[in-house]
Amino acid sequence: MNNSFQQLAETAQQIAETRSTNSKIAICVTYFRSLEDEDDLSLAAQFLGEGAFSSISGKRASVGSRTYSTCASDFCEIDYEKVFKPCRTALGSSSEAIEKLMQNIEEARVKRSPAELSLQQVKESYEELYRVSSREDKQKNLRDTWTQMTPVEIKYYIRIMSQGSLRIGFEIRSVVSAIAEAFDKKVEDVRYAHMITGSVGRTAVLSRNNSLDEANFKLFHPLSFMLASPIESRAVDSLEGYIAEEKFDGMRSQMHVSGQKVELYSRDLNHITYSFPEIVQFFASRGLPDIVLDGEICVFKENEILPFQLLQKRMGRKKPGKKVMEKYPVLFISYDLLYLRNNPVFDLTLRERRGHLKELSETYEFPITNQFEVNGHKHVDELFERALAHGNEGLMLKKKESTYEYGQRRKSWLKVKKPGGTLDTVLMYAHAGSGKRGGYYSDFTLGISVKEDERYEEEFIPIGKAYGGYTDEEMKRLNERIKDLTVEKYGPTLGLIPEIVVELEFDDIQVNKRTKANYTLRLPRFKAIRWDLSPRDVDTLRDVERMYQQKIERDRLKQAENPSFHFSGQ
Template sequence: MSVSFFDLCQAIQKIRETRGTNAKIKICSDLFSSISSSEKLDLAAQFLGEGAFSAVSGKRALVGSRTAGLAASEFCEIDYDLVYKPCRTATGSNSEAIERLLENVPEAIQKREPVQLSLMSVNRYFHRLQEASSRADKIEILKELWRQMTPVEVKYSLRMLGQGSLRIGFESRSTLSAIASAFGYDREEVRYVHMITGSIGKTAVLAKEGRLGEAEFRLFHPLSFMLATPIESRKVEDLSAYVGEEKFDGMRAQVHFSDSKTLIYSRDLNEISRSFPEVKAFFNRRNLPDVVLDGEICVYSDEKIQPFQLLQKRMGLKQPSKKIREELPVLFIAYDLLYVDDKPFFEKSLIERRERLEELSLRFDLPVTNQFEVSSFDQLDEWFKRALAHGNEGLMLKKKESRYEYGQRGKSWLKVKKPGGTLDTVMMYAHAGSGKRGGLYSDFTLGVSVKHDERYEEEFIPIGKAYGGYTDEELKRLNAEIKKLTVERYGPTLGLLPGLVIELEFDDIQVNRRTKAGYTLRLPRFKRLRWDLSPDDADTLKDVEMLYQQRVEKERRVQGNNPSFYYKSKETEE
């Protein structure tokens, strides 16, 4: 079967509108099994599961929301500030807003002549966008592409260019399950091949051609990270099956080293080596064997792990200045070993991985976490208090006999944390849910008050998005109240009058200059619905700024005795 880009987007939209994971997997499986060409299957799986470019390609299109919005404004012949921006705010989504505009604006309808582009043709456009150096050039390429597309193709092509989730309730784990179903393989076998190849497209082709057994691990492509589950969601009956370590207030990273070459990857599998030249220099000075390490990058000075907010000042800097490196020195602290001695280690138990990691630490002076035995919840509480005193987020409990469960959030790693704080926020927008909540508004944009803030003309501005934390009955009541407060409707999003107050729990506050507030909340979630409060009781942006400053200035204990990690030399890296 010849599958066009339109066919792929129709399948993606059908997956979004379908309830139930198994039903979604069947739609995707049927699509994959119908594609006769390996080249087309590679692209279809890549576009659906990874985005415009393979995760291991190192390529990014760098088409931001402003570039896409300006292209849409020109294409639709509308004013960017007066028309486009309110539409984007109302929908809560750049791609949704552009889809709706192309569907409804007469000037845009007249310009579009959809031609059922092939997957290869769209791939060429993606590469042209990646190679274009100026915003003006990217806008012209986008307009050229959109003339040949339907609105649903435009929406999903933009999401693919973002290299993130397509937001259809169907993540990479489900895509891999669909590959397994389409070509008659065990899901774990497919997941393993994806982990060692790093490419969903290549994994699909190997499965189609019956060559999964040919896949081999190679250095310098990032591996999917193992994830942790909050301890609250799992009852732990036998603490002795776990070891503990402090959960750092840093940035998760993976280091690949071979023959004096070091590459560093972030949790979203992007290469970030240039942002942290000290880490590269640290590894390049050591005569290590080929190795892949999982760990955390932290700002470390005065024998203290400094706040994440300070690390954030370095994130995204491609070439940090000498002054920045001196003011905010970073250190990579390892806590797991994935590859060494010319062979993968992720299938071995945590105990085996840890023994080999500690040998490397002693021989080559690598910073490695301090692990400790936990025999009771009273002892766990003491370790937790010590972690907080060090300025860390909490604790990790790791099952001793577990293998490295790449890309999974399972029961083998548990995180013990307490919320960073709460804010009373006002619901500003309600977004239609998907899956089992497809008939209800279940995703929400929450805001803080700026009505007495001379910097703003509005009464409330967004501070974060959240969903969950409510019962089915509370969600039904929420939806009933939302109908009374709706003042504008645009696609799947409702704009609301101030009326509903949500106590929002979060892990941390981060600076984000791209937002109106200048801050975003890290992992926001509902704590409770405050039916007893009015919008006048909501917290303010100045409250957010005060909380942020308190976190930055919080006193932290030096590592001293019982440190959270071991590092013998404490050398200064240039």
């Protein structure tokens, strides 16, 4: 039954177990072609690429990991603290742990009678989760649905419900490629349709019906963001034709405006309007034409852009209080224009888009970035140092003649940054890789020392996960050493004796109260495997706290001389 959720789950699992990207796409192509019903095709593409709900729907199941994890523990009749949590820690994944428990515990097996639920029935289950609000009602829905599913269905039901990555090495770009190949369309045409409709499900149906030309843009659904490549990863001999902007220490956002209606979306296409009411009020009062702006939300106070960590105080708050808004005032600074007066403008060059944006900014008085002509690498170095002095992350270099390459990471936008810092950490867990790293342990959980910290009983606690920054030879050597250090194994995860020290490089330190350390590292990666060091040399949680505080308190250059943005309304 090709329209069953079981078939989708098996397809996802087959993709997860396949190494090459082309082979993964081929599996998805076969699956898409097997779906005869338009609604099933739309749901299949949506479930694989976006989650339980289309990204333009604004809906979320709003089921937290503790809600479905405790529900699974009750379903399996096991102790959440003593059995479930150790399983989850060992596997590094709640959904993976739930799949294994459902498969191996007799009490869970006898409660389930797989019913080959259709994609439509699973959609109805997600809709019910959206409609109910209490944990009790959500858990009842989960139990009722799980009784009709196999373990692999339950695993992917949870991952799809969470609206995140399915963690099968197959993101939205690959889903789009599979749609194009399945229905003999150009990838670029399918990508464009997905960009302006905001719905991968609708894009799949339009592709099969030879109706891609019917795709049209509507305000108030988020568009895929253009991405930047690290300048080190792209060979750029000449900087001729590039302009520079300072890279703000803020939150990338997209703003849609039509009359009094203003909506904000984050880079992961989530709705964040409610966290920033003063931005909404400001732009609603401007009398703007219908537009979509790409820009950055920053904490801006006393003529300084303050660090991202302070912006976190505003994020996730549905109704920030007056004191919070006064303490952490925010500003939306635009640097690109995607839509103007009923017309998408992504196909215009940056120079042309910038011309329109500048005119709008002057007419309606809202902040936009300053751009600086680039006169060689030495000049870039000078601009970079000034950006750092302002408290910004670095520079963005952008080609003046580039179009808006939504969802792409090419040479048109380059980011010039330096690491936020390094820490000496210890390997705590090793997780099996996928794709070309299949057969190796290539993803690692790293820890810091708390053995002299009275707040903790452990010697080490996790501070981040890293899966890059080492060579293939180093990975092989790591895997050989890991064999001798393994003390527990559950599925694809190994628990290790903490002996291997890694100098970890990262972009930033962020507060995260859901972790044992209360902090996480942004974009951690291996800088060096320190075979010469021992666990005694590992940095401590106190070191992390000190580094975080130093960034918060460091002096910043006022936005006075050569500012990184301008605002004609001030």
